[in-house]
Amino acid sequence: MARAWKWVTGVLMTASILLAFTYSPVAMRPRYSSETHQNVMVPWPEFRIFFFHVPSAWVAALAFTVAMIWSIRYLRRRDVRFDDVVLASSELGFVFCAVALLSGMIWARREWGAFWNWDPRQNTVLILLLIYGGYFTLRSAIADEDKRRRITAVYSIFAFATVPFLMFIVPRIMETLHPSPIIKTNENSGVMNAKMRLVFYLFLLSYTALYLWVLNIRVRVERVSRSSVMDLQTQEVA
């Protein structure tokens, strides 16, 4: 099964990267021309970072949601294997969140003129990183294993509840420069046409496959390392 994920991810990822630079047309956008005093459509090749930026934000959200659901399952059943998923998924969410933040910053430098603009959406992603940084700090601060799993599961659920506020409500109070989070379907808006949308969905799929593949590996590593620690402990007792 794990081997299948590896191939699925490899093929999907290669295909979507190739298509992003060949099949997908270059986006156009209006720019004011001082010669004709009219808006003219100019090519906008930078838009391609969108293919890498949005799927990483999507996978981060998916990974944190998975971590939250598996935390609830852990608190219900107290099964160690659920906690492995929580840890692995939080770690992956953290990494994808950092990728979304960095790719967003590169784009912001190009479009808005500075890497950091204190835009609410930039803040949101930064705060998500801080929340899960807090989660890992808490994990390392509790020595007793059962207690650690129980307490961090509670924090994971509690912290996740702030995400809707950060994602949807705070940007309503503070002004945002971020392009609309909803994918526009209107052809005339110049944002995405059918070909671009196809490539974009392919990227979403391949990022999700990448997440599932690495999650699978990470969970198995955690399981193996735990069992080897337990073997050592039983050997010492013997």
Next chain:
Amino acid sequence: MTWLEGALAILAKDVRSEVRTRAALNAIVLFSVVTLTVVSYATGSFGLSPEVHASLLWIIVFFGAMAGLSRTFVVEAERGTEVALKLTASGTQVFLGKFLFNLALLGLLDLVLIPLFQILLPIREANWGLLGIGLGLGSLALAASTTLVAAIVAQAGVKGALFTVLSFPILIPVLVAGVSSTRKAMDHAPWADAVSEVQLLISYAGIMLTLSFLLFDSVWRD
């Protein structure tokens, strides 16, 4: 003894021990007074814009809360009274009592801070009702989300910095809405302008309280 009476008994016990030691109260009030003095020295006689004014007020409230609220569960562990509390009351009763105690502490902080703020960094004119509501609801949301974090921190090894590390990112929505409502109040904005801030604070406090009631037993009981 009904469920509510039990929770109120825990609140009464905490208030009584606070009146005797005044540990948390001293920490909160002195911390805010010191911060306020530093801020007023730093800004000197410059006239402050409502944006800066509101941010300074909330920074002081925020760090005053950080200084005092983390203690509630740590003292139980240090005094060795945790087990007695576990035996005599249910988890939700303990949570409600501690939450109300934290809320009372923050209310006191607000009552001390605002007159002092008015002396050192006077707000000339404002929509006072909105200012009060924003500060009150902000304190409610602060207490609602930090009580569970305080219980979590009491279970962990390193206590000092962990409380701030864990609470700060969770409290960002409160900070944003609080600063925004206070700024609007100082700008003399009508009530209708601050509806979304008030809604955010109320719904945030409601969600955090509900979750805390559901999750508290998992932290409190082994």
